[in-house]
Amino acid sequence: MQQLGAVHVDADQSPGNSTWHKPMHAKVEQLSVPALREACSQCNLRELCLPMGLAEDELDQLDQLVDVRKRVLRGQHLYRGNDPFEAIFAIKTGFFKTAVLLEDGREQVTGFQMAGEVLGMDGICSEKHTCNAIALEDSEVCVIPFADLENYSRAISALQHHFHKMMSREIVRDHGVMMLLGIMRAEERLAAFLLNLSQRFTARGYSPTEFNLRMTRNEIGSYLGLKLETVSRAFSRFQEEGLITVHQKHIQIRDAAGLKKLLTERRV
């Protein structure tokens, strides 16, 4: 009930695309020093990344936290499962997916992340990353060394609390996805996906009703536990019913209320 609005989207890999399959392991160029020292306190995403209401001197400390920014080009991995865990990453610009793999090669997309969201918290427990994080468009992330984060957290309780909230939010988000996968049917899942994207774009100042998908139908399907054909059919159906307009990756929501109704009204 409470976290449906929080359900969000990740997409699986497109197996036929060579760009996806030979990504260098983020030999990401580090920006020149002046560039990377762009302060958190000046960042227009700070409301998403950082706790509010810090004292001046605390803000100054926080600017030390991000020691480097990193570019990740479309198709490159930010990290892979089993990489040693050293830092979490705040997305400054761009769009990512995270995915876990089964031995037999099947892949499950566990999330899609956009600017202001944080990646890598799954790696804390085993000191290794436990999923792959892949850029779906050219992106830039702030690298936050985890040991530093824990140190500053002990000094700045607002930072500590904020970090705990971020991890907790991730757990709640995952519960939303579990609900989506466990009890919703195909069209409900897609409706929840679209509404969640819309909401997140809105929070970033973009149009609630018009946006471009960064992921393929296959990736959407992997996230939603559906085959790409099912996703495609559901899009077509929504369009027939006047709920949305689809042109390739471009989506226009024409009847948000209608989409919501799909979620709240038990099917016939």
Add this chain to the structure above:
Amino acid sequence: MQQLGAVHVDADQSPGNSTWHKPMHAKVEQLSVPALREACSQCNLRELCLPMGLAEDELDQLDQLVDVRKRVLRGQHLYRGNDPFEAIFAIKTGFFKTAVLLEDGREQVTGFQMAGEVLGMDGICSEKHTCNAIALEDSEVCVIPFADLENYSRAISALQHHFHKMMSREIVRDHGVMMLLGIMRAEERLAAFLLNLSQRFTARGYSPTEFNLRMTRNEIGSYLGLKLETVSRAFSRFQEEGLITVHQKHIQIRDAAGLKKLLTERRV
């Protein structure tokens, strides 16, 4: 790949059982003071709950952390969605499920928790619990006021780090469930479920091959995204194939390797 072993189990509510439907909101009797002050440092679950390698004085501090223990009888809620979040709970004895609800009444079990595991971390982000936690047998939990936990964490870095690991583990576990729900078929899901239970019982010193389920078929189904009939049929099928023996809630695993094979070998 990495967290299949971590996939674990939760069950949904049995809609027809009055015990389930009128649980008092944990008017849990608080144990008498001597009882509740049983120290963490003496608890035989401390390896699961607490960081290892603390200094003597740190251990003494930790014993302050749990201010109360709480009994929760079978069928009672430990907390409900929307309850104010004040503490997390370490299970001392017993067995719980957590579940989220959709407006239309559909329920998704998000996890089953046993002794040594921690409940309630979903509530941090919104200061409200976001799911229901219900005892599946008479249980006892240690109440850890969250504000205190954050305070001690700032003083004891091992505690801080341990807590972060616990939250991270929860995220990784959820990813495992998402994989289960997203890409496995019914029998794979049930096999993963049984193996995960077996592993967790083993870690607690119980038999790896023989145990009693605490949850109903309906609850297993809700956790696994299946209907209870499908769960029942899968159990029967496993039994026919000699993988397990089932008598009601009593499970005996006869061929663990066979169950694992179900997970790793792509179906025909």
Add this chain to the structure above:
DNA sequence: CGCGCTGTTGAAACTTGTCAAAGTTTGTGG
């Protein structure tokens, strides 16, 4: 300008869900 990837659509097959009936277990009250 054409090849390859991505997306769309149709028809058939398969898995799981739905409905129904009956068996089993557990709990309660007489």
Add this chain to the structure above:
DNA sequence: CCACAAACTTTGACAAGTTTCAACAGCGCG
């Protein structure tokens, strides 16, 4: 302590939803 009721489980037959297989269209990149 037994009897009855409620809850839970099992099994069958059938229906529905989703996947699979296949063919083709559209777009984008080289």
